[in-house]
Amino acid sequence: MSAGPEAWAGRRLGAGPGGDDEPGAAFRVVGKALPRVDGVQKVTGATIYADDIELPGMLACVLLRSPHPHARIRSVDATAARSLPGVTAVLTSEDLPIRFGPLPISQDEEVLASAKVRYVGDPVAAVAARDEPTARAACKLIEVDYEVLATVGSIEEALEVPVDEPIHGDTEIGNIHRFVALEFGDVDEGFALADHVREDVLFYEGSNHLAMEEHSATAVFAGDQLTLWSSTQAPHNVHRVLSKVLELPMGHVRVVATPHGGGFGGKVDPFAHEVAVAKLAMVTGRPVKCTLTREEVFYNHRGRHPVLMWVRTGATRDGKITAMHFRTALDGGAYASLGVATTHYTGALQTATYAIPAYRFEGARVFTNKATCGPKRGHGVPQPRFGLEIHLDKLADDLAIDPVVLRQQNFVKPYTRTVNGLRITSSGLEEVTEKVVAASAFRRRPRPVGHGQGFAVSAYLCGAGFPMYLNRMPHSEVNLKVDRGGVTVFCGATDIGQGSDTVLATLVAEELGLARGDVRVVTADTGLTPVDLGSYSSRVTFMAGNAAIDAARKMRAILVDAVASRGGQPGAAVRVGDGGIGEVSFEEAVALAEEARGTISTSGSYAPPKGISGRFRGSGVGPSPAFTFTAAVVDLDADPLTGEVRVNKVFVAHDIGRILNPVLVRGQVDGSVYMALGEALMEEQSYRKGLHHHPSVLEYKTPLALDMPAIETILVETIDPEGPYGAKEVGQGPMLPVVPAVVSAIHDALGVWIDEVPVTPDKVLRALDQRAKGGEGRVGPRRFPDIPYPPCTKVSPDAATASL
Amino acid sequence: MSPPGSSRVVRLSVNGEPRETIVAENETLLEVLRERLRLTGTKHGCELGECGACTVLVDGDQKLSCLLLATEVEGAAIVTVEGLASGPDLHPLQDAFMELGASQCGYCTAGMLMSAKALLDENDEPTEGEIRDALSGNVCRCTGYASIVDAVGVAAARLRGER
Numbered sequence: 014m015s016a017g018p019e020a021w022a023g024r025r026l027g028a029g030p031g032g033d034d035e036p037g038a039a040f041r042v043v044g045k046a047l048p049r050v051d052g053v054q055k056v057t058g059a060t061i062y063a064d065d066i067e068l069p070g071m072l073a074c075v076l077l078r079s080p081h082p083h084a085r086i087r088s089v090d091a092t093a094a095r096s097l098p099g100v101t102a103v104l105t106s107e108d109l110p111i112r113f114g115p116l117p118i119s120q121d122e123e124v125l126a127s128a129k130v131r132y133v134g135d136p137v138a139a140v141a142a143r144d145e146p147t148a149r150a151a152c153k154l155i156e157v158d159y160e161v162l163a164t165v166g167s168i169e170e171a172l173e174v175p176v177d178e179p180i181h182g183d184t185e186i187g188n189i190h191r192f193v194a195l196e197f198g199d200v201d202e203g204f205a206l207a208d209h210v211r212e213d214v215l216f217y218e219g220s221n222h223l224a225m226e227e228h229s230a231t232a233v234f235a236g237d238q239l240t241l242w243s244s245t246q247a248p249h250n251v252h253r254v255l256s257k258v259l260e261l262p263m264g265h266v267r268v269v270a271t272p273h274g275g276g277f278g279g280k281v282d283p284f285a286h287e288v289a290v291a292k293l294a295m296v297t298g299r300p301v302k303c304t305l306t307r308e309e310v311f312y313n314h315r316g317r318h319p320v321l322m323w324v325r326t327g328a329t330r331d332g333k334i335t336a337m338h339f340r341t342a343l344d345g346g347a348y349a350s351l352g353v354a355t356t357h358y359t360g361a362l363q364t365a366t367y368a369i370p371a372y373r374f375e376g377a378r379v380f381t382n383k384a385t386c387g388p389k390r391g392h393g394v395p396q397p398r399f400g401l402e403i404h405l406d407k408l409a410d411d412l413a414i415d416p417v418v419l420r421q422q423n424f425v426k427p428y429t430r431t432v433n434g435l436r437i438t439s440s441g442l443e444e445v446t447e448k449v450v451a452a453s454a455f456r457r458r459p460r461p462v463g464h465g466q467g468f469a470v471s472a473y474l475c476g477a478g479f480p481m482y483l484n485r486m487p488h489s490e491v492n493l494k495v496d497r498g499g500v501t502v503f504c505g506a507t508d509i510g511q512g513s514d515t516v517l518a519t520l521v522a523e524e525l526g527l528a529r530g531d532v533r534v535v536t537a538d539t540g541l542t543p544v545d546l547g548s549y550s551s552r553v554t555f556m557a558g559n560a561a562i563d564a565a566r567k568m569r570a571i572l573v574d575a576v577a578s579r580g581g582q583p584g585a586a587v588r589v590g591d592g593g594i595g596e597v598s599f600e601e602a603v604a605l606a607e608e609a610r611g612t613i614s615t616s617g618s619y620a621p622p623k624g625i626s627g628r629f630r631g632s633g634v635g636p637s638p639a640f641t642f643t644a645a646v647v648d649l650d651a652d653p654l655t656g657e658v659r660v661n662k663v664f665v666a667h668d669i670g671r672i673l674n675p676v677l678v679r680g681q682v683d684g685s686v687y688m689a690l691g692e693a694l695m696e697e698q699s700y701r702k703g704l705h706h707h708p709s710v711l712e713y714k715t716p717l718a719l720d721m722p723a724i725e726t727i728l729v730e731t732i733d734p735e736g737p738y739g740a741k742e743v744g745q746g747p748m749l750p751v752v753p754a755v756v757s758a759i760h761d762a763l764g765v766w767i768d769e770v771p772v773t774p775d776k777v778l779r780a781l782d783q784r785a786k787g788g789e790g791r792v793g794p795r796r797f798p799d800i801p802y803p804p805c806t807k808v809s810p811d812a813a814t815a816s817l
Numbered sequence: 818m819s820p821p822g823s824s825r826v827v828r829l830s831v832n833g834e835p836r837e838t839i840v841a842e843n844e845t846l847l848e849v850l851r852e853r854l855r856l857t858g859t860k861h862g863c864e865l866g867e868c869g870a871c872t873v874l875v876d877g878d879q880k881l882s883c884l885l886l887a888t889e890v891e892g893a894a895i896v897t898v899e900g901l902a903s904g905p906d907l908h909p910l911q912d913a914f915m916e917l918g919a920s921q922c923g924y925c926t927a928g929m930l931m932s933a934k935a936l937l938d939e940n941d942e943p944t945e946g947e948i949r950d951a952l953s954g955n956v957c958r959c960t961g962y963a964s965i966v967d968a969v970g971v972a973a974a975r976l977r978g979e980r
């Protein structure tokens with residue numbers, strides 16, 4: 014199955030500037046620890062975030078939201094609100110009848126609910142008034158007559174026959190939103206070959222992104238042109254939704270993503286408030302802004318899906334996996350969001366780290382009367398990765414094999430194809446494992462009771478291989494303008510704090526032989542910049558980066574050509590670098606080119622290569638042009654008296670492809686580890702009868718500065734043949750192995766298994782207490798519910814590996 | 818701004834400049850800074866005193882501007898993130914935040930910088946634990962705090978003339 018990099022289709026961009034494949038091609042900008050391009054604005058308070066926008070005559074918008082988890086709307090009367098002094102307009106569902114959603118197959122959201130509300134926080138009306146207090150006062154005057162329906166509060170309840178009616182009218186079975194059922198290879202035969210078969214049931218609680226910036230959007234409608242500034246991660250998504258719901262041509266809508274106060278997936282979906290302010294701007298002729306309160310952000314949500322998992326694995330005596338069967342049940346909340354993709358993701362990447370010869374995946378997403386779940390850092394992957402890694406630890410225990418060795422024996426090799434058709438190219442899985450084990454001296458020292466170490470590995474995408482809506486256009490596009498006014502990169506990519514603007518400037522500066530400061534970046538403005546699909550699935554460095562290199566190489570060729578033709582030399586003799594092209598300065602080269610050709614601009618684009626997935630229904634979620642691989646060891650102390658867990662140190666080794674900027678890389682690794690520890694030990698978006706337990710920053714517990722352990726990061730550069738200068742992602746991968754490594758370390762410390770996260774002290778104490786009474790010393794779900802999955806689609810090896 | 822309640826004139830010194838503005842009795846210092854004085858560098862993540870994004874200095878003390886009424890701080894000297902640099906020269910804390918990547922999305926940065934400034938004004942050689950303690954009321958979701966803690970340490974050393 015293994016072949017060299019050359020055998021893999023895909024555009025080979027070359028590792029050095031100008032496509033230079035020479036080893037050790039020296040870099041001027043790439044790899045340097047330069048501060049981010051927007052660094053000064055960020056530390057001086059000069060950055061204008063969405064809510065900092067203030068326009069003359071601007072109105073404030075507040076949404077009236079449902080107080081009920083599930084209810085029919087009998088009537089909405091806004092008469093009194095409309096006549097309150099200071100109120101300019103009130104919208105209800107009749108004003109915005111067209112439904113929307115982030116995926117073409119799930120257009121199930123209304124901007125303002127018409128017939129029913131499905132979660133506490135579902136928007137019902139939108140008020141525009143001279144200021145926010147007036148708009149809030151007006152909301153109180155809107156009379157909504159609700160007929161309260163039974164609340165569906167959990168996966169189990171969603172699987173029962175609906176008490177009153179299903180949450181959505183178009184589901185085939187009760188409140189089940191979506192099934193996935195796929196089988197690759199002969200799973201029954203695989204289990205028959207096993208010497209040992211093990212089953213586990215695990216649960217991963219949902220969590221909110223808690224980006225520090227609350228969502229905010231401001232709209233202006235002038236002439237026949239709508240402009241929306243919003244703290245969105247995917248202006249292209251918002252652009253499409255505004256055009257659809259407001260029935261405006263795409264060319265009459267401009268969406269500008271403002272500098273971001275944090276996304277983590279929480280600002281990928283298009284939201285009701287974005288459409289509401291746009292419509293209000295059209296109706297009133299005035300600028301309108303809506304900024305959500307922190308409580309509303311918890312209701313807006315789109316956070317981590319709670320996932321219940323069941324996994325069964327067969328292995329030979331010496332630890333070779335022969336078959337795996339993985340089942341998931343996702344609590345989706347009230348609407349679809351990207352949940353269809355999430356459901357696929359809970360089954361797609363198990364095979365990216367372990368060569369599982371036969372694999373069956375059954376997933377189901379259910380609707381409940383809770384805030385809608387969606388994409389959060391790692392999108393659908395952290396939950397099954399947690400389940401899988403804990404399960405493999407237990408399998409290793411059963412077989413009396415070292416947990417690291419068990420995994421190593423089953424590792425996916427570089428340049429292979431998985432049983433479910435994923436094309437795997439560069440991989441540092443072996444190396445990250447060796448390095449993290451060595452750095453942490455994993456379980457090599459005697460450990461007193463209460464001190465433990467846990468190990469896990471993972472894989473993640475460098476961008477989704479397929480777009481959210483089916484099309485064959487590029488995923489990322491870049492225009493490059495070079496003239497006597499300077500160098501400007503235009504790209505739709507959205508810097509959400511991860512530093513994508515800095516990456517674009519870095520790559521273009523490197524290609525053109527300039528200092529990074531000589532490259533200006535204009536991004537995330539659908540009126541100015543060509544399309545990029547958005548900041549999700551860790552796609553920006555890989556996809557926008559490659560598009561930028563493409564544009565820059567074309568520009569470089571033009572400049573080289575202009576200089577060469579003046580001197581009558583061949584282009585190949587013209588060196589680019591250190592602010593000069595051949596014998597002349599960069600500026601002179603630009604002048605020569607402008608003289609010869611007029612305006613010069615180039616464009617570049619990126620689409621993933623064909624053949625990175627199998628050919629079967631559902632093969633669109635999971636493939637990526639490249640994968641990163643991460644290994645982590647968590648070292649901690651767990652107190653048997655209080656159940657408290659104190660993480661001492663986290664060791665992470667990550668296969669990054671190539672380091673483009675070590676400052677940004679550190680930020681992503683540290684931030685990933687931090688978010689993983691939050692999910693492992695504290696964070697939960699939980700409910701009681703459809704009411705959020707704690708929609709506030711204070712009660713929604715996250716790690717603070719005092720809680721964070723030391724982090725030792727080891728970066729492995731595998732120089733991916735298709736990555737921009739060989740780079741891969743770092744924003745999401747490093748979080749994945751940390752969660753299971755925490756749980757594994759707690760078991761190492763105290764001998765109890767906590768098969769659900771977050772691991773709170775009470776769970777640890779319950780498990781210890783249970784063990785003291787002769788029980789198994791385990792806290793976690795008892796059973797996996799009976800789910801009426803449809804029969805699996807059996808995907809033949811040919812279809813799995815056939816190129817699309 | 819709000820319909821009920823009366824308004825009055827409040828005098829403040831903001832980043833060294835005397836300012837006079839009409840405020841409603843129930844208006845917070847955060848609202849006055851951002852909306853009346855248009856100093857939007859100070860951020861909000863909750864407006865309930867829970868996230869630290871709105872931290873400013875009031876007569877040298879670290880305060881959450883979302884919990885103070887503007888009328889309560891009549892006559893006080895307020896320093897916000899906009900008052901940290903002197904002209905184009907960044908404060909050593911700002912320099913260190915930038916160099917070490919302690920500001921990613923940057924939304925918590927103003928609050929972090931002001932909490933750090935309050936610490937360094939009191940203690941010019943803080944330990945790592947003291948730095949973490951001083952920042953424990955400021956939530957950051959991007960950095961994992963590590964680069965922020967490092968940056969405060971580096972800035973402290975530079976302010977002492979060490980690096």
Ligand code: FES
Binds near residue numbers: 864866871
């Ligand atoms: S806005 Fe003041 S503490 Fe959050």
Ligand code: FES
Binds near residue numbers: 925956960
């Ligand atoms: S840098 Fe984004 S919240 Fe701190």
